Amino acid sequence: MFRSSKNAECVIILSILLFLHPIGVDNAPASNTTKEPMKSLDSEWAKDISQQAKAAEIHAMLNTKVDPCIDFYQYACGNWYRHHPAQLFNHLITDRFQLIASAFDRRLQLVLSEPRGHDVVETKLKDFYHACKLVEKDEVRYKVALQRIYQEFGKLPMLDGEDWKSEEFSWWESVAKIQHKYGKQIILAVDIMADIVNNTGNKVYIGPPDFSISSGIKILSTLQEITTVQHMKRFFGIEETKGTKITKELIAFERALVRGGSDSRKGLTLHDLLSLKSVGELRKMYNESLDLAKFLQLALGAERVPDYIYIYDEKYLNSVVKIIAETPPHVVANYILWQMVQPYIVDVKKGNMAKWCVERTKKYFGKFVDYMIYQRYKDPDVEKEVYDMWNEVREVFRSELRGNKLDWIINSTRDYALQKLDAMKLYINSYESENFTAEYVDIELTRNNYVENLQKILQRESSRKLQRQNGPVVPLEAPEVFTFTPVYNVLENNIKIPVALLQPRYFWGAHYPQALKYATLGYLIAHEMVHGFDDDGRNYDKLGNLRNWWDEKSTYQFEERRKCFQAQYHKYRYDGHQLRNDVSQAENIADNAGVKLAYEAYQRWLNAQRSANVTGIERSETFSQLHFNNEQLFFIAFAQLWCDDVQSFFRTALAISDSHAPGMYRVIGSLSNFQEFSWVFKCGQDAPMDPEFKCSLY
Structure with missing residues (x-):
């Protein structure tokens, strides 16, 4: 798709450099003070390089020999394994979120490697990390x-x-x-x-x-x-x-x-x-x-x-x-x-001890790690984008619930669904309101005994949990999960965005077409939002209490649509094995609805720009190096969110054990149910990506 193959090679190199060392972030000198985001990408030249790098990254994953209307996953992600092979890096699986987690870990390792300062809690983290590395x-x-x-x-x-x-x-x-x-x-x-x-x-x-x-x-x-x-x-x-x-x-x-x-x-x-x-x-x-x-x-x-x-x-x-x-x-x-x-147990390959100890630090100090990294690298502009996207996506779903598309849901049930949606909140996991000094005041760690440190940490955590019984209401938390992916908490009716997702230019950026932001951030938020209304989340009310608020007729209609997803995904074969025939279709429901809501939010934003006669909107919503229009870019960005490579020995395990569909079917399943995708890529009526019968719920 590139107009100059020589230029493509140069830009791919730049893309790798930008990817491994985001300008103004990983190269910034570390200290114990909050940093203002560096503005090294403000020049026109730098913006152009940033755009070229992203275009190169998108192009590098494509396999244009595949017809997008036959297998859009292979079209969008067919060359992922060449650049991120699971076997080569000795990982069971490589995917986008692993890359984001690795970038987060690099930041954390830099902080943990700094000399001890005046922050008492941060010093305890560094002592734990130092003792961990000494085991080797x-x-x-x-x-x-x-x-x-x-x-x-x-x-x-x-x-x-x-x-x-x-x-x-x-x-x-x-x-x-x-x-x-x-x-x-x-x-x-x-x-x-x-x-x-x-x-x-x-x-x-x-x-x-x-x-x-x-x-x-x-x-x-x-x-x-x-x-x-x-x-x-x-x-x-x-x-x-x-x-x-x-x-x-x-x-x-x-x-x-x-x-x-x-x-x-x-x-x-x-x-x-x-x-x-x-x-x-x-x-x-x-x-x-x-x-x-x-x-x-x-x-x-x-x-x-x-x-x-x-x-x-x-x-x-x-x-x-x-x-x-x-x-x-x-x-x-x-x-x-x-x-x-x-x-x-510490069993780490030689040379990997520092990385392993970073993982241990995240596991046992999850909330403070997010807080610490957030304080160093926070960007108010990026946070505003997240909250703006939440408001846009929620407004789209609100309109859907009020409109005729979901007329299979009785009005009384729709009214309460709107109440639950209005009550739903979104937060960034910055933990700025936490008093970490008080939280960690009663634990003393050494710099030379990892096992003793871990015993103290586990004793402290156990003691704190036991005190919950007569204390304030505390939902079950998993900070090590929050560090990597957005999470919907059914008991609190809220969505928590991990600090790792705020890292610049991995999914979206100020100088990229907005289609990319809606296809990634917009989809991820919409996906989590829909979990409040899937086959599990719909059993909880707006306060997070377990309560059936669905009427009998709407429940029957929901079940019929859920069964459609169950049959569709069970027919898919991965490494020769059918996917699980699960009654629960929560993830597939969220995937299908999430991409539709994100696409509609993007169309609304685009129409608003056109109505306001924003100069150059059509040009800015594409990459000059790629022959794709903005709608096609949206679907490519969504698909490339799920590019992965899985070691061949473990594909069967993934197919029969994970509640999520494999990445390829998160793309194929969702987009083959989405008529707008087929129109954008001009798929024929007999194309596999445009089946006659489509599953739909929201």
């Missing part, structure tokens, strides 16, 4: 500290042999004590968070934990087994043959636990899975095999046991008792204590 240089001290961890809660059968006594072992007492002190959830997870029915107070929840070593995918299971055996040998001196036997027992035990829970593919909602029960009732149900009253006393503290708790997935709880009764006690004991030491 002092493995003897690390191994000693690692072995002390499990000894706090008794003997380990795999190490202590005959000295371990089964009659002295109670699995649920061990699990409760570990969770109380360090917050590590093993076999049974106890959480304290907002009451799902009435979020004006907190409630205790008990259910399955997040499992780590039980993948049913053959290649993943093999790698998990090899890694676990290596860890047992390296850190605890367990001979390989013995380690292999123990590992197989642990994996088999955890798989049994996973199978004991409800099948996620059935689309069960929280309403289906949650049941409120009295502690007394639960004690009678399980008798001595699992004394839940005593378990909760140990896990929460005797004075904190409530009269009623929520059981999440009662099927799982029932199966746990049965599975443990059928499993040799030494296997259960090995599993519990092996799981307990997992947060402390």
Whole structure:
């Protein structure tokens, strides 16, 4: 599509340079003071270079040998793997968000590498990071500290042999004590968070934990087994043959636990899975095999046991008792204590320690990391763009709800949907209102003992969680997730934008056509907004309480449209396997509606510019180096948001385990349901990207 191939090569080089080192950001000298955004892109020459670089980046991903009306993903992303191969970089998957996360990590690593300053909390982060990096240089001290961890809660059968006594072992007492002190959830997870029915107070929840070593995918299971055996040998001196036997027992035990829970593919909602029960009732149900009253006393503290708790997935709880009764006690004991030491395991390839320690710092100081990076690189102009886009996209959806396109929804239900939409808020995860000095005042970290530091952090976090029960309402948070992708919080009815997304010129920029901004930022915001009205979000009211506010007729119509998406996406094949036949279609619903709402918002903006006779609007909405009109650029930018490369061994795992469709079908599925796409690219009526029957909900 370029008019000069020689010029294209030069611009691609410039694109790489700009991508790896955004002007005025990564090259800016770091300090502990807030910086004004540098204006190094103000000159016409710099603007032109910036535009050429972006055009080169777009062009480099295209495979113009593919007909866009046959497979638009391959057309838009066909050369992604050449520039970002998963195999070459030793990543399971490469995609756009990984690139943004890497850029964020580079900024964070620069800050963590600065000399310690006067900021007390920042100094604690730097001490944690420094101690983490020292593990590589002092493995003897690390191994000693690692072995002390499990000894706090008794003997380990795999190490202590005959000295371990089964009659002295109670699995649920061990699990409760570990969770109380360090917050590590093993076999049974106890959480304290907002009451799902009435979020004006907190409630205790008990259910399955997040499992780590039980993948049913053959290649993943093999790698998990090899890694676990290596860890047992390296850190605890367990001979390989013995380690292999123990590992197989642990994996088999955890798989049994996973199978004991409800099948996620059935689309069960929280309403289906949650049941409120009295502690007394639960004690009678399980008798001595699992004394839940005593378990909760140990896990929460005797004075904190409530009269009623929520059981999440009662099927799982029932199966746990049965599975443990059928499993040799030494296997259960090995599993519990092996799981307990997992947060402390450090297994990093040589040369990757600094990057790994950056990840650990984000994991355990997530909110402060976002705050710290935000203070250094914040740009009021970029923030304004985010909030303006939110208002535009929300207004489009508001118009849809008021208009005739959604006449299948009864007026009373539409009226409440509008109330929920009006109540929905959007925030940037800057955490400027947090008092981090007070939050971290009670934790002292060293510069030379990573394991000890991590113990202190986990103890502090566990103590803070336990105090939630009678404290202010606190939704369940995951700062390490917020760092990378926008998130809709169904319990608060709000959208949180990660600081990483504000980095300049990755998705959109002041000197790029606005079509790119609407296709990326606009779509991402619209996608999250629609989650408030998908097959899960629609079960919550405007205050975030679990409540059915849909009338019967509208519910029936919703279900018929949801089934269309279920059938459509289940027919898609990825690496030879059909996608999951999930009842839940939340992500596909959000993808389909999100791109439509973003496109309509762009059309409204464009029409407003034309009505105002803005000079050069048609020219500024295209790249002179590319032969695409502005509408085509919109769809290309949307598609390239989902470019990825997945290592061939793991494609099957992705197809059958992820609730999101693979990137190619997030593009193909959404755009083949969108008639405007076919018109823009002039697709024939028999083209695969323009099927006769299209799924649509919003």
